[in-house]
Amino acid sequence: MAVTSFNFTTLSILRNSIQNLVYSRLSQTHNKTLSLYAPIHSFPLANRPKSAGMCQLAQAIKGDDEVLLQGVADRSTVEAVKNVLEMAKRASLRREVLHTNFLTPPVLKESLFVLEKLADVKAIAQGGYPEAERCRISVGHAEELTTSPDIITALSITGNFSFQPCSHGDFLGAILGTGIAREKLGDILMQGEKGAQILIVPELADFLVSTLDKVGNVSVSCARIPLLALEYEPPRTKSFKTVEASVRVDALASAGFNISRSKLVSLISNGDVRVNWTTVTKNGTTLKTGDIISVSGKGRLKIGEINQTKKGKYAVELIREV
Template sequence: MSAVVLAHSALAYTRCLVLQPIRKLPVAHRSPCSLKPLRVLQPGRCYAAVLSREDRNHLLSGVDPSNIDAVTRILEQGKNAADRWEIAYSSFLTPPTLHDALLALKRVADIGIVVWGGYSEAERCRLALGNIEAMNNSVREEIEAAAVSAVSISGNFKYDKVSHGDFLGAVLGTGIVREKVGDIIVKGDQGAQVLVVPELAGFLCAAVTQVRVVPVETSPIPLSDLEVIIPKKDVMKTVEASLRVDAIASAGFKMSRSKLQDTISGGALFINWKEVNKGGATLKTGDVVSLRGKGRIEIGEINVTKKGRYAVEIMRYL
């Protein structure tokens, strides 16, 4: 008895293999992949997925060092699901990790991707990953429903003000880890709505009975009942000589360039959630620039004027 794995993929599967006999197919019935060399795995061993040095350098280029391990796991998860014609789901990802994961995944041709956090403006999202053809043939609503569930936590908080952190603490106090919890929408003195992985929604409803000292009722709700506050945006345009972040952010945050440079030197500016220490970094459409204490702006359409300057659309979140 032995087990085999195709050597054509740079991303091998992470799992302990159940040993099966090798079944040879007639050449006329073999797929192009099955004609490639097979590597026989030793019985009783667990083979961990690894990236070759070449593939690692290519796929993880531009990924923040702090996200390398997480993005590598997501790549392996996506490749595994694609090869099996299944759909796999990541944990809830923070914006920086999500940004880097998408950067790497878009370099893999056969993996389909759906990003979903329960509503269109969600900050923490999950990735649904699978064979791109299978994903295209699937109903998006079904993929989304399998990714995220919503739970309502209701109580009378009129005389005991609570915050996002209080609800998060109550949820994590049940033993659920942060990666299984998405956004928490606080509803003032009425409670909150929590996004969570579907397999833990029932447990959460049974486990959360109070927030701080206030008794609460916890129940599942459809995603359509989420009371999301759509962030307001102020759209503006600026014309600059370059696409340097100090020039565009100065216009977007309505700050002098010299004052902005001081904040950059102090580590308060982020491009796509990554700290930037120099004002010379260049921006492109879709980049998100955050300034501590000032919010964030998103770079929209960029056009070159007849004089060779850059007309930049900026959306500032209020």
């Protein structure tokens, strides 16, 4: 009986030693991959389950993305942020610099939030000018991404808009009508009677210069300009306060844009209302400080400070572009 106990103990020790050796070798093999997530995960050998092996190691690496993405507040942007994260992993492992297309503000914000957690990755966001809404992110190993890459080109679209003014949507529609995808295009800076200035990925600049000849019914010419020649004026705003029974989008947008609640509900049904650049489908969507509401044809509204009154209502600061 004593011999049997001795053999069982010996076999158990040998089994654990072999498993620890296997995990150690696997960790060395995948060291570059694991190092990306050093601040997020640590796998001390003593705490590893006895059955650790290649399968569990692969699951741990795969699970890192899920852990990182748990902090993404806007769930509608998760897939886009995940794509940026995958790009960052490739860039770091290959020690090269990669670039996204132009990202919407919510995706940009959440992507930068996630990328800050990666140990060996550096990220730079550029939109062509300091106040840009749509930006591209350059990602790479910290030793490779030492300067801001030249990844944005500015173009000027000019024509005689004195008698036939064109809107932002007119310029956007004309550009997309050439076959250029929206994500290849950054902000459009309106210049009234002169036309507009736009930001675009460099590889499509020459194509647009040679292709775009009309916006609406106005003949136009398109030419490259330096980024420093961009003319941008921050939008003028006015701030006011309202007291509402709730912080629902239909209540605050109705007060902010001075339109009836029923009219706003109709706009929501038509897909004309967006919160943080995402189309709203429910009247009861609740808002918080910092949220931006946009209504087609009405402009934008930012939610400022929110305070609850003694009577249980909400005193809300609204900041509207004028």
